Amino acid sequence: MHAFIRDLVSFLFHLGAFGLVVFGILDSSFLFLPIGNDLLLIVLVIRHHQYLPLYALAASLGSATGVLLLDLVCRKGGEGGLKKMMSGPRFDYLKKKLSRNAVFLIVVASMAPPPFPFTPVMAAASAFQFPRLRLLGYVFASRLVRFTVIGFAAIRFGRRILRIANSPEFTWFMVGFSVLCIVGSILSVVRWIRLSRAETYG
DSSP states (O other): OHHHHHHHHHHHHHHTHHHHHHHHHHHHTTSOOTTHHHHHHHHHHHHOGGGHHHHHHHHHHHHHHHHHHHHHHHHHHHHHHHHHHSOHHHHHHHHHHHHHHHHHHHHHHHHSOTTSOHHHHHHHHHHTTOOHHHHHHHHHHHHHHHHHHHHHHHHHTHHHHHHHHTSHHHHHHHHHHHHHHHHHHHHHHHHHHHHHHHHHHO
């Protein structure tokens, strides 16, 4: 498992900005990869400070593209599809919050770290027919701010971060994190497949 994690990180690192785009698309659409893009961005910025603007733009573009894929599914399903994918209390909460101040909730969800429910907020905004272009614009701009701040933090605390990254404890954390992402992604994909079938045959 250690070798797999090392090879995966090495592969993503060599992809550079494109890796951030791919990771952003996967994380912001149907897979479960919390803080994955943050970690990759930090590693890349520590190695190449001068490319921070490019990395932040790439990560933001990937995230906005992932939300677009999510939007294509949830906007079509509408409120009925959303009810099938989340619990009643969460559905009612998001509907209430989005009806009051959708922009604020979208921006906060885009800038806040996990466990803030980014994907449910985006799915709900699409299902409740928030304008698509505005949704993608707010996500891109908010993510750009977030990734830029994370990048500057990586530059400021780079040496400390590298020491942590080289520790055995961090290796085990990455192993556990990877297993969590795999299991979470499988469950997420299964849920979206079921939702898609329900829309088709419902």
